Amino acid sequence: MRLLFIGDIVGSPGREIVTRGVAGLVLRHQLDLVIANAENSAGGSGLTPQIYRKLVKAGVDAITLGDHVYRRKEIYSVLDSSENIVRPANLPGEARGRRWAIVEARDGTQVGICCLLGQLFMKPIDNPWVAADRVLAELPTEVKVRFVDFHAEATSEAQVMGRYLDGRVSAVLGTHTHVPTADECILPEGTAFQCDVGMTGPHDGILGRRADRVMETMLTANPTQFDVATGDVRLNGAIVDVNPETGLATAIERLCVLEKELAELESLATNS
Amino acid sequence: MRLLFIGDIVGSPGREIVTRGVAGLVLRHQLDLVIANAENSAGGSGLTPQIYRKLVKAGVDAITLGDHVYRRKEIYSVLDSSENIVRPANLPGEARGRRWAIVEARDGTQVGICCLLGQLFMKPIDNPWVAADRVLAELPTEVKVRFVDFHAEATSEAQVMGRYLDGRVSAVLGTHTHVPTADECILPEGTAFQCDVGMTGPHDGILGRRADRVMETMLTANPTQFDVATGDVRLNGAIVDVNPETGLATAIERLCVLEKELAELESLATNS
Amino acid sequence: MRLLFIGDIVGSPGREIVTRGVAGLVLRHQLDLVIANAENSAGGSGLTPQIYRKLVKAGVDAITLGDHVYRRKEIYSVLDSSENIVRPANLPGEARGRRWAIVEARDGTQVGICCLLGQLFMKPIDNPWVAADRVLAELPTEVKVRFVDFHAEATSEAQVMGRYLDGRVSAVLGTHTHVPTADECILPEGTAFQCDVGMTGPHDGILGRRADRVMETMLTANPTQFDVATGDVRLNGAIVDVNPETGLATAIERLCVLEKELAELESLATNS
Amino acid sequence: MRLLFIGDIVGSPGREIVTRGVAGLVLRHQLDLVIANAENSAGGSGLTPQIYRKLVKAGVDAITLGDHVYRRKEIYSVLDSSENIVRPANLPGEARGRRWAIVEARDGTQVGICCLLGQLFMKPIDNPWVAADRVLAELPTEVKVRFVDFHAEATSEAQVMGRYLDGRVSAVLGTHTHVPTADECILPEGTAFQCDVGMTGPHDGILGRRADRVMETMLTANPTQFDVATGDVRLNGAIVDVNPETGLATAIERLCVLEKELAELESLATNS
Numbered sequence A, B, C, D: 001m002r003l004l005f006i007g008d009i010v011g012s013p014g015r016e017i018v019t020r021g022v023a024g025l026v027l028r029h030q031l032d033l034v035i036a037n038a039e040n041s042a043g044g045s046g047l048t049p050q051i052y053r054k055l056v057k058a059g060v061d062a063i064t065l066g067d068h069v070y071r072r073k074e075i076y077s078v079l080d081s082s083e084n085i086v087r088p089a090n091l092p093g094e095a096r097g098r099r100w101a102i103v104e105a106r107d108g109t110q111v112g113i114c115c116l117l118g119q120l121f122m123k124p125i126d127n128p129w130v131a132a133d134r135v136l137a138e139l140p141t142e143v144k145v146r147f148v149d150f151h152a153e154a155t156s157e158a159q160v161m162g163r164y165l166d167g168r169v170s171a172v173l174g175t176h177t178h179v180p181t182a183d184e185c186i187l188p189e190g191t192a193f194q195c196d197v198g199m200t201g202p203h204d205g206i207l208g209r210r211a212d213r214v215m216e217t218m219l220t221a222n223p224t225q226f227d228v229a230t231g232d233v234r235l236n237g238a239i240v241d242v243n244p245e246t247g248l249a250t251a252i253e254r255l256c257v258l259e260k261e262l263a264e265l266e267s268l269a270t271n272s
């Protein structure tokens, strides 16, 4: 089976390229499942129930989150009741939302999904290795295809997570730095890996925010409003082929969709 | 003119692929200049005079460094006397070594070179924007081709440095995370940019170190010796085309050389 | 001459103990000058023109700030026009506000005042040692009494700043951790030193904020409003005796004023 | 019952003041138990079996450690076999050493002891609140006197730990910053608390290390050997009175012993 993972969706530009493009991408790449990290989809930070529903309606089958998981508290109701959205599994035990989800791909494969936060250069958070072990132990053994979004800052920690789960999950794909890394590979024991798949949204700014604002603050210490940027919108992600019998990956490919491809993707979806 | 920048050379595997491959790369890609970050070339951390000389003899025209600049104190003599090696320009004023260098490329172009350390998620260090401005002001105006190695952890800071220097230097290429990013581009005002060009050395470990050792420490808190790994050696870098009249970049391309290419590169160099 | 330095004033409880107590403290301790760090005085973060005026009216002669200097932008006008308030001297050059101030003590002594931010465990900021040297060079040589508020997180960095300025300034007193340290001393060359003088405000919470809120967020990752706490209000600071001829300190004493002392302090002020 | 907790013992000066002074302190203050943090006792970092035995012989009844717990691997054998020494309880599960110990005080009271590492501004580590809960659940209920050394950098986190365990343990006393805080108190539910009890060793340096060396590195980026300093040796700690029936504290007092008191303490011990 083949899945697409879409990196951090940032603001309305990010939402638009996803909602307009996903149906066409499913057809063009014969995708069985679409997973997306939506932690920045509401105005650049957090997620709302309305946006959650729009993304699902557009063809996103499952949603992961990151350090901004609770920035918009409206999302609590969705986290409590929906079965295709996960909060980071290594938040403290009492945190709202599910630590893992199982969704069915178009080809009938059951896919286990979770996300984890890194510890290095991030706010204090529970041990991600222990949390990963716990999720894997809790997932039913018949769920062989297992997807992990590792939302982390440091390349070292991402690589350790890849090695730690190598052979035990189908893919460990990173998010959070908002920049795609050119290191996609199948690790020795069969897990697809990439430090970061990059973000989905405007690329003419700083990590999706207006460059002038971020630069003013960095250069003068003057606080500014980090509004979401607008230009050069791209959808960044990775496509992974997984053997549903073994749960191991057979291929991984980076995906970068530009705005100008949208018309073609939309007509593809309309004419199908 | 065309230059190659080689990312963090790690240990003897990194040194070997550089010393064996550079001459062939110069021919294959018609390079006018080869710059390399050598901060990890001595046993994974620091640089020695002997290694410095080997790299220069192999065809590396200029050397940049990073946070591990002084890990091997033997290098002080080289830093004091050599004209093609720079220490980070935003170390404190009394730090050993030069803040910028000018080297002549094979086509006769004078190229100004410096490196800067990031502040985010790194040890306290002086303001890199101020240091960059100062280097640019000190470089003779006739030196139009100007190269900056931004040795930084955070993607946000790297992108700000790219924007800050856009149109004022030929290239801002990152090092330090040891993982190449897939974001190479020419910024709007003509500066070549990439968050990180990746590292040069063994890729079967964690950032070039033995995976078993790093993982044991990350998982058990037991300190271990982070020896340099050995397998899957690659040379990561970026090739930039610069208009010597304007100093602006016209093209940038990622480069990843595998061990198995060495034989061909060596025969190319021998037969030329 | 004798000066009192009051640590981070937090919210309305902090403002109240200062405005009600300072006049009495001046009498009780025969103070020639009162300096206060006011970075948290507006609702726990930042400073407003109105609060600035209230503090000055109550007898605060000079104000220092910290990392929250610009949290309330209304303060820009005061920073631009007032002569007894300083922003951290190692903010970037273009930052609003003055890097040092000179105020006249009740005994006629001119006192130079500045504050500096630490780098360790804090947001990236310019080199504080260089900034300190620059302020000292700019202050007129006849201004012998010189006061430095070092707003820093790490005890190591505070101790280094004390040693670095020992004999060159009258006092290096810390703020920012909101907890007074029991290490007040006169350093070998004559500078009064204390890692942190503590904060001024409610002490029944966490650094002045409501304990229940901070704990909920630390324990569950659920974001909460960190409102200023209300109980156990104290004024923390240090009293330093300085020889106005040499500018060196002769004594330092911790000061902790409790709410219950206010009535007595007020009647002292009224009856004088 | 009355216990003394001695803060981070640094190098041979720290060891000497402890080994020479403890017997006298036990007499002078009628101590039932002496606990010490020994994480810096071997040359400034780590602990060796020989030093462990010396401290125990001198009258230290129980030993806690910190982030430098494994700096000297020789200590593994002691951690594996001795019953009065604990490693931080929130290290990963496989870490060497015990998470809690029970020692008998001179008055017959059983005292449960553990230490925990903070997360803020420190290397990634497991959740300390969860680890604290687990230790408390594992300690036999009849062990009512319970001591926690919270080895942490940030004052906020220390205060949260105090509030979190208030009423559940006898004392939460901090270590790691090497500077005593002037905030010792009995929290509302009966737990003795102090952010940091300070360190035991030379006070003429930076956190116990030679000031010239630390300053050179901070000011010039030049790596130096941070040798242990030599002068102004002090023993810093806190004395806590605990009701053995309830396990709650009734008093806490800071203790600072100077070198010059040693002669008197030694004669007190000899003559008893």
Ligand SMILES: [Fe+2]
Pocket: A039, A066, A067, A068, A151, A175, A176
């Ligand atoms: Fe994130």
Ligand SMILES: [Fe+2]
Pocket: A008, A039, A040, A066, A176, A177, A178
């Ligand atoms: Fe994000």
Ligand SMILES: [Fe+2]
Pocket: B039, B066, B067, B068, B151, B175, B176
């Ligand atoms: Fe580096």
Ligand SMILES: [Fe+2]
Pocket: B008, B039, B040, B066, B176, B178
């Ligand atoms: Fe490196």
Ligand SMILES: [Fe+2]
Pocket: C039, C066, C067, C068, C151, C175, C176
């Ligand atoms: Fe502050």
Ligand SMILES: [Fe+2]
Pocket: C008, C039, C040, C066, C176, C177, C178
């Ligand atoms: Fe503050």
Ligand SMILES: [Fe+2]
Pocket: D039, D066, D067, D068, D151, D175, D176
């Ligand atoms: Fe420590």
Ligand SMILES: [Fe+2]
Pocket: D008, D039, D040, D066, D176, D178
């Ligand atoms: Fe320590």
